[in-house]
Amino acid sequence: xxxxxxxxxxxxxxxxxxxxxxxxxxxxxxxxxxxxxxxxxxxxxxxxxxxxxxxxxxxxxxxxxxxxxxxxxxxxxxxxxxx
Amino acid sequence: xxxxxxxxxxxxxxxxxxxxxxxxxxxxxxxxxxxxxxxxxxxxxxxxxxxxxxxxxxxxxxxxxxxxxxxxxxxxxxxxxxxxxxxxxxxxxxxxxxxxxxxxxxxxxxxxxxxxxxxxxxxxxxxxxxxxxxxxxxxxxxxxxxxxxxxxxxxxxxxxxxxxxxxxxxxxxxxxxxxxxxxxxxxxxxxxxxxxxx
Numbered sequence: 001x002x003x004x005x006x007x008x009x010x011x012x013x014x015x016x017x018x019x020x021x022x023x024x025x026x027x028x029x030x031x032x033x034x035x036x037x038x039x040x041x042x043x044x045x046x047x048x049x050x051x052x053x054x055x056x057x058x059x060x061x062x063x064x065x066x067x068x069x070x071x072x073x074x075x076x077x078x079x080x081x082x083x
Numbered sequence: 084x085x086x087x088x089x090x091x092x093x094x095x096x097x098x099x100x101x102x103x104x105x106x107x108x109x110x111x112x113x114x115x116x117x118x119x120x121x122x123x124x125x126x127x128x129x130x131x132x133x134x135x136x137x138x139x140x141x142x143x144x145x146x147x148x149x150x151x152x153x154x155x156x157x158x159x160x161x162x163x164x165x166x167x168x169x170x171x172x173x174x175x176x177x178x179x180x181x182x183x184x185x186x187x188x189x190x191x192x193x194x195x196x197x198x199x200x201x202x203x204x205x206x207x208x209x210x211x212x213x214x215x216x217x218x219x220x221x222x223x224x225x226x227x228x229x230x231x232x233x234x235x236x237x238x239x240x241x242x243x244x245x246x247x248x249x250x251x252x253x254x255x256x257x258x259x260x261x262x263x264x265x266x267x268x269x270x271x272x273x274x275x276x277x278x279x280x281x
Contacts (some may be wrong), residue, residue, distance in 0.1 A: 012141065013141040013142065046113040
């Protein structure tokens, strides 16, 4: 199992108190995804950006629904790698 | 024009607009703006490795913000791009009021303000693996804030937006036409981007 997060690079120079907004999910729980596939769009400091799958796998659980915010390092979903 | 995360508001806004303006949704983040001859917008698409955008999203705003400072200076308008450490903290006592749903209702890194802290250039971006879209909007003339606030369902915010913003026209000693401003901005962009790519 892997927690899907917004990469640390995306948080560079950003105030620790700032949170990102989960704007839109492009996949649903149970979907099979490929490494590099865009899973969600998030907005951080007026910047819309993609979160991509780190590996091939299945989206086991979505932890942050669209419209909610999340902090640096917090997983937004759990990915179960394919064997 | 709504920011990408405001799409859920579309139906309500369409109903309130009654055809007074066309409603569109942009790809970048940030809040709503009222477009027209009072707002000169520019969109710049750069590869991820370009010097303007390769040092993170905050730094990506810096170059476009500072370029706008220079362009406005050429029109006799003194503005400055706010570095992140100078941004007012909304949770601190005495902080400026913000209108979160409006692009010009708050301040983000490297956006432009006048000496009194009134905003005149807003910035946003869209980042993906293939490139970065930087967007800037400059208030060159007075905005019908009442129309925007009414459309968004917050007519009480009109004084906050009117007092929290300023147009280049108000600050300049001579008239600034949107076409002329756009032409000069384009010239500066072409020159700067060719230089930074070298």
